[in-house]
Amino acid sequence: MGQTPQKWPGIELSNDDLLNKKVTQTRYHPRAKFSWSAGEAMSRFLNELKEGRLIGRECKHCNKILFPPRMFCEQCFKPTSKWVYIKDTGTIQTYSISYLDKDAKRITNPIYVGVVSIDGASEKMGIMHYFGEVTKDTIHIGMKVKAKWKPPLERTGSILDIEYFRPLKEGEQ
Amino acid sequence: MRKVAVIGAGMTLFRRRLMETPKELCFEATRMALDSAGIELKDVDAVISGSAPDGFDGVHMKGEYYSDGCGAYGKPYMRVFVGGGTGVFSAISGWYHIASGLADIALVVNEEKMSSCQPHPQSVFAHIWDPILDRPLKPNLIWIFAMEMNRYMTVHKIKKEDIALVAVKNKRNAVDHPCAQLADPNITVDDVLNSEVLAWPVQRLDISPPSDGAAALVMASEDAVKRLHVETPVWMKGVGWCIDSTMWTDRDLYFPEYVARAAKMAYKMAKIDNPRKQIDFAEPYDPFDYKELHHMEGLLLAKKGEAPIMTREGVTQRDGDLPTCPSGGLLGVGNPIAATMGVKIGELYWQLSGQAGKRQIPHEIKTGVTNAWGDLMQYGAVAVMGV
Ligand SMILES: [Zn+2]
Numbered sequence: 001m002g003q004t005p006q007k008w009p010g011i012e013l014s015n016d017d018l019l020n021k022k023v024t025q026t027r028y029h030p031r032a033k034f035s036w037s038a039g040e041a042m043s044r045f046l047n048e049l050k051e052g053r054l055i056g057r058e059c060k061h062c063n064k065i066l067f068p069p070r071m072f073c074e075q076c077f078k079p080t081s082k083w084v085y086i087k088d089t090g091t092i093q094t095y096s097i098s099y100l101d102k103d104a105k106r107i108t109n110p111i112y113v114g115v116v117s118i119d120g121a122s123e124k125m126g127i128m129h130y131f132g133e134v135t136k137d138t139i140h141i142g143m144k145v146k147a148k149w150k151p152p153l154e155r156t157g158s159i160l161d162i163e164y165f166r167p168l169k170e171g172e173q
Numbered sequence: 174m175r176k177v178a179v180i181g182a183g184m185t186l187f188r189r190r191l192m193e194t195p196k197e198l199c200f201e202a203t204r205m206a207l208d209s210a211g212i213e214l215k216d217v218d219a220v221i222s223g224s225a226p227d228g229f230d231g232v233h234m235k236g237e238y239y240s241d242g243c244g245a246y247g248k249p250y251m252r253v254f255v256g257g258g259t260g261v262f263s264a265i266s267g268w269y270h271i272a273s274g275l276a277d278i279a280l281v282v283n284e285e286k287m288s289s290c291q292p293h294p295q296s297v298f299a300h301i302w303d304p305i306l307d308r309p310l311k312p313n314l315i316w317i318f319a320m321e322m323n324r325y326m327t328v329h330k331i332k333k334e335d336i337a338l339v340a341v342k343n344k345r346n347a348v349d350h351p352c353a354q355l356a357d358p359n360i361t362v363d364d365v366l367n368s369e370v371l372a373w374p375v376q377r378l379d380i381s382p383p384s385d386g387a388a389a390l391v392m393a394s395e396d397a398v399k400r401l402h403v404e405t406p407v408w409m410k411g412v413g414w415c416i417d418s419t420m421w422t423d424r425d426l427y428f429p430e431y432v433a434r435a436a437k438m439a440y441k442m443a444k445i446d447n448p449r450k451q452i453d454f455a456e457p458y459d460p461f462d463y464k465e466l467h468h469m470e471g472l473l474l475a476k477k478g479e480a481p482i483m484t485r486e487g488v489t490q491r492d493g494d495l496p497t498c499p500s501g502g503l504l505g506v507g508n509p510i511a512a513t514m515g516v517k518i519g520e521l522y523w524q525l526s527g528q529a530g531k532r533q534i535p536h537e538i539k540t541g542v543t544n545a546w547g548d549l550m551q552y553g554a555v556a557v558m559g560v
Contacts, residue, residue: 002180002208008184008352009193010187010191011192011193012188012189013288018190034304038305067423074420094324096319096320096372096375098313099372100313100372103295103296103313113310115320124425125420127422129310159305
């Protein structure tokens, strides 16, 4: 016959135990490098970024402009049909104001980051990117924004060819 | 499909750092589960394990690396990994090993050791992002939660105070859990609201901690339950799982549609058509306080935007009408990703078999639901269990 557990195993260590080698341990530092071929859809997307343009793919079966672009539609599972230029303006769907960098280190100048849906793509289709020329009091969900592009000679065919999205000015397209 | 029951469970302490190796942690949890079921390893037909990214341990093939600690030696064995969904999905895998007739008794063992990764497991989480679209922006994993939380709060006009109530409830519930890492009997909403802002709207006390730990289950067919004269089997009544689009910036993050699909699959199998009435308690996945609310809605236990109201009204307290995370959850007990099976499937087992001790829900319970969630906010695994 079985029984309800009464003892709960585990021996706790402190950060000091590990960091200052107070417990028996081994260490290892991997050095791995990768290069990714960007593939069919993303190669065109990245090359268009270099020209200061955003591009999507049309799925004629679903009657949608897919963005970011892809060569097949995951919903109808057919090949997408053609390239379509879309605008470099959009709407903030959500955002965060981050006081953490990628390694969870604290930073004092926060990063404004979020999802922007792009005008000309199907509803709510967008990308993650930074926001600039905003404060924690002005940024809001629903805010209209426009890409701030790097100067042409500084672009490398990367999502970072857009520095950030900034508030759309009145009368601006 | 054959009926399948959980007949034993075990788990280690959850702590930020544990001395034991992955396989030593697995052994401890597995030995407890076997003892609690009153069986030996020779009685086990198959072994299933779950663990999250290999990068935490720094050992690829970690499922093989620690397999002897799971009791896998010389037996059919596999590791499953569906991100944070693993904590419930590995039990679903155990379920289909037995429901299919392939095994009569199966062990399910989940392990996570996040402390090996220096200086912080966040450095490994950075590698889950799309290398072309996301990674050049140097994202921190907390960003996706912050973005989802903000969208959820904004769409439903939810106040941070109401979300903080979840952290308070779970960290207080965890006081009664013998394995808890972050239990706090005195925590208040103000403590949560005044804690360090990490990535607005996420603050430090909105988050569960990284942890080391292991958890294990013994699952058995109806025949084995009879043969072993198990007095308190807890049956797997329904299971479901679903993945959403990998294009996460194309989805509205305010509602987890994939969780709802997984829940509907599980409820259909469990013959549940009105979850709010037929489910007595829940262990939704709560790595962040808003996720408990988000998942209650995804599990169809609350209408969209209503989970915070139920929480404010006390419905989700341990003695409420729908006790939610009576274990203390990930927020209070800890978040060793796959090993959170111990506070999800494990808690349903201990509660429904009347073995939850000080955590025992004070009124009669017959049916519970749990879920786990992961990948890029897109994976849902749901299990309904009952007596
Ligand atoms: Zn389509």
